[in-house]
Amino acid sequence: MENQTQTLLKKVFGFEKFRPLQEEIINRTINGKDSFVLMPTGGGKSMCFQIPALVFDGITIVVSPLISLMKDQVQALKSNGIKADFFNSSISSQEENEVINKAINGDLQLLYLSPEKLISVRNTWLQQLNIKLVAIDEAHCVSMWGHDFRPEYTQLKVFRKTLPEVPFMALTATADKSARKDIEEQLGLTNSKLFISSFDRKNLSIEVRGQVPKKKKLQEIVNFIKRRKDESGIIYCLSRKNTEEVASYLKQEGHSVAFYHAGMNHEEREKTQTDFINDDTKIIVATIAFGMGIDKSNVRFVIHYNLPKNLEGYYQEIGRAGRDGLPSETMLYYNMRDFVLYSQFADEGANTAMQKEKLNRMLQFAEAKSCRRKILLSYFGEHLTENCGNCDVCENPPKDFEGTILSQKALSGIARMKEKDGITMLINVLRGSNNADIHAKQYFNLKTYGIGKDVSFFDWRDYIIQMANQGLIEIMYAESSALKITPIGWKVLKGEKTIRLTTPVSAEDKNKLQKPAKSTTIGETNHDLFAELKKIRYTIAKEEKMPAYIIFNDKSLKLMASELPTTENEFLAISGVGMNKMEKYGEEFMSIIRKFKNVARPRKIPTTQKTFNLFKEGLHPAEIAERRNLSITTIFSHLSQLFTEGKEIELEKYVTKQTVDQVRVLFNELGRKMELKPIYDKLNEQVSYSEIRLSIALIQKNE
Ligand code: ADP
Numbered sequence: 001m002e003n004q005t006q007t008l009l010k011k012v013f014g015f016e017k018f019r020p021l022q023e024e025i026i027n028r029t030i031n032g033k034d035s036f037v038l039m040p041t042g043g044g045k046s047m048c049f050q051i052p053a054l055v056f057d058g059i060t061i062v063v064s065p066l067i068s069l070m071k072d073q074v075q076a077l078k079s080n081g082i083k084a085d086f087f088n089s090s091i092s093s094q095e096e097n098e099v100i101n102k103a104i105n106g107d108l109q110l111l112y113l114s115p116e117k118l119i120s121v122r123n124t125w126l127q128q129l130n131i132k133l134v135a136i137d138e139a140h141c142v143s144m145w146g147h148d149f150r151p152e153y154t155q156l157k158v159f160r161k162t163l164p165e166v167p168f169m170a171l172t173a174t175a176d177k178s179a180r181k182d183i184e185e186q187l188g189l190t191n192s193k194l195f196i197s198s199f200d201r202k203n204l205s206i207e208v209r210g211q212v213p214k215k216k217k218l219q220e221i222v223n224f225i226k227r228r229k230d231e232s233g234i235i236y237c238l239s240r241k242n243t244e245e246v247a248s249y250l251k252q253e254g255h256s257v258a259f260y261h262a263g264m265n266h267e268e269r270e271k272t273q274t275d276f277i278n279d280d281t282k283i284i285v286a287t288i289a290f291g292m293g294i295d296k297s298n299v300r301f302v303i304h305y306n307l308p309k310n311l312e313g314y315y316q317e318i319g320r321a322g323r324d325g326l327p328s329e330t331m332l333y334y335n336m337r338d339f340v341l342y343s344q345f346a347d348e349g350a351n352t353a354m355q356k357e358k359l360n361r362m363l364q365f366a367e368a369k370s371c372r373r374k375i376l377l378s379y380f381g382e383h384l385t386e387n388c389g390n391c392d393v394c395e396n397p398p399k400d401f402e403g404t405i406l407s408q409k410a411l412s413g414i415a416r417m418k419e420k421d422g423i424t425m426l427i428n429v430l431r432g433s434n435n436a437d438i439h440a441k442q443y444f445n446l447k448t449y450g451i452g453k454d455v456s457f458f459d460w461r462d463y464i465i466q467m468a469n470q471g472l473i474e475i476m477y478a479e480s481s482a483l484k485i486t487p488i489g490w491k492v493l494k495g496e497k498t499i500r501l502t503t504p505v506s507a508e509d510k511n512k513l514q515k516p517a518k519s520t521t522i523g524e525t526n527h528d529l530f531a532e533l534k535k536i537r538y539t540i541a542k543e544e545k546m547p548a549y550i551i552f553n554d555k556s557l558k559l560m561a562s563e564l565p566t567t568e569n570e571f572l573a574i575s576g577v578g579m580n581k582m583e584k585y586g587e588e589f590m591s592i593i594r595k596f597k598n599v600a601r602p603r604k605i606p607t608t609q610k611t612f613n614l615f616k617e618g619l620h621p622a623e624i625a626e627r628r629n630l631s632i633t634t635i636f637s638h639l640s641q642l643f644t645e646g647k648e649i650e651l652e653k654y655v656t657k658q659t660v661d662q663v664r665v666l667f668n669e670l671g672r673k674m675e676l677k678p679i680y681d682k683l684n685e686q687v688s689y690s691e692i693r694l695s696i697a698l699i700q701k702n703e
């Protein structure tokens with residue numbers, strides 16, 4: 001059986017080996033037992049029920065609430081030669097009947113349904129099917145604890161009871177401990193085993209930038225996108241208005257971009273989403289409403305234009321990048337205004353305390369000075385032992401220094417201003433600024449006025465926020481963000497406690513450190529070829545009316561562009577190429593690779609140039625031949641070609657005038673064709689091919 005599942009993985013999906021836990025889950029399912037699969041987005045959950053579905057002699061029912069996803073998944077399965085279909089509200093009753101007939105006749109391996117559909121057909125034709133497995137995707141929807149509760153899901157338990165012998169599989173990417181129990185209970189899973197894979201998505205780089213003014217933020221984003229030409233990405237904004245503004249700014253700059261938010265009607269949203277999936281729009285600027293029903297594997301970057309509300313949302317959103325496993329980038333921008341705004345929202349809504357706590361954790365993450373992935377994963381209960389090396393903090397670790405005196409200056413400023421003002425006023429006082437507010441409050445009389453002149457505004461801000469993070473001061477958001485000194489802060493002010501601060505890293509420094517797009521620097525991928533392959537993929541996708549990444553994902557194309565497969569076996573060895581795709585698309589892609597190989601060779605190895613370089617060094621043709629391990633004839637033919645191209649070479653040195661004259665006569669007699677053999681023969685093999693070639697070059701050049 002192990003061999004069978006392994007073979008299916010390779011033959012059908014084109015993958016070499018299972019990811020952690022997949023095989024165990026698959027075997028358990030084939031043995032008829034229930035499982036609960038908790039894996040991050042892009043972790044490879046679908047494979048866990050798709051392989052058993054191919055092994056079983058019967059049908060697998062997949063319940064999913066995301067209608068747009070169903071269509072993509074079914075297309076992806078079909079493209080691998082699997083018999084799969086789906087129902088949703090968009091198909092006609094005739095199409096529906098066709099699907100039902102196929103299912104009843106045993107002509108389907110997988111059938112995707114929404115929960116409401118399943119419930120409504122449960123007692124009709126569904127009873128005639130030979131159901132071997134039921135997979136419940138987005139299983140957290142059954143739990144009232146979660147944020148996506150769907151009442152229809154609660155009826156699935158009844159369905160489960162009608163099929164006591166059939167294995168059920170619940171799958172989700174989000175469920176904390178209390179929700180997990182609830183899900184098992186609500187779905188009536190008996191003796192199910194919980195499988196949790198690591199939530200670490202190593203291929204996602206993490207970067208955070210704070211306090212970047214709007215104009216600069218937009219400029220940075222434009223630069224970022226420019227360096228990632230033609231790559232897909234998502235930019236998340238807090239408000240609908242923001243999405244439209246940012247999108248129009250990027251459009252002005254000539255980018256392929258659209259906005260997406262809940263204020264648009266259903267059709268507009270659908271179209272925007274489809275264009276993105278099909279690579280017709282590269283960048284989407286969206287509120288968090290975007291992304292739920294999207295399986296697009298080649299999203300190369302996710303940018304947060306504002307601070308997300310909590311780490312759960314943030315992690316889910318950045319998780320939409322890099323599902324294909326290729327390096328992908330995430331960037332979070334935040335400023336205190338976002339934080340204050342959210343705090344106010346939280347005050348007005350329900351669950352205030354919990355929401356505020358989550359928001360605080362989000363801010364702590366954004367302002368962290370240690371490995372961000374460590375912080376993020378520990379929030380989800382996973383503890384990394386090593387720093388990740390793929391976040392901005394790891395790549396540019398902060399340096400710390402004795403910061404007690406600096407802190408005392410700020411604390412003393414706060415105390416003298418009677419804890420009534422916010423960060424900006426404090427910094428202006430410390431720096432001795434001369435503005436109307438300071439005059440109105442007569443702050444220039446304070447002892448602390450101007451004692452922090454030597455520190456820039458930007459750095460002061462960073463230090464004060466560090467002080468807040470270390471618990472020296474508190475920002476009172478409910479009191480116009482006035483700064484208050486905490487008991488620890490008083491201790492520092494009185495000299496009873498010391499503290500350390502870290503040197504701020506300005507956005508400029510980060511920009512300087514910014515490497516080119518990660519996704520384009522890996523491997524030996526040939527970019528021209530990769531672009532060509534992408535083009536043909538796009539053309540085929542249009543013809544077949546399906547998303548391009550379903551034909552081959554970016555990872556497969558990159559591998560093709562570096563491995564250059566030109567035979568069926570070589571092509572099948574590319575990850576993501578199964579038998580079906582090999583047969584369907586192999587020839588088309590390989591012919592491009594072959595053409596590329598043929599053209600690339602002389603371009604890649606400018607052999608005449610190498611000869612010329614040695615020639616310029618003063619080497620004799622015979623020495624060049626020896627050095628390059630080529631025949632002397634070849635070297636002379638290089639020299640002839642270089643001479644014809646106008647390079648300065650005294651060919652006359654290598655051939656006598658008499659020979660040139662002999663060759664000229666015959667060359668003219670033979671209609672000036674570039675054929676050496678007849679001349680060679682007519683000269684009774686007395687003149688070498690090299691001399692003939694040199695002669696012709698001289699003859700042509702001198703006329
Ligand atoms: P999830 O449903 O957990 O978000 P998917 O099932 O969509 O994730 O899988 C994410 C990607 O990983 C898909 O492109 C899938 O083809 C790929 N994948 C799954 N299993 C493997 C494997 N064993 N080897 C290589 N790629 C895999």
Ligand code: ZN
Pocket residue numbers: 370371372373374387388389390391392393394
């Ligand atoms: Zn790190």
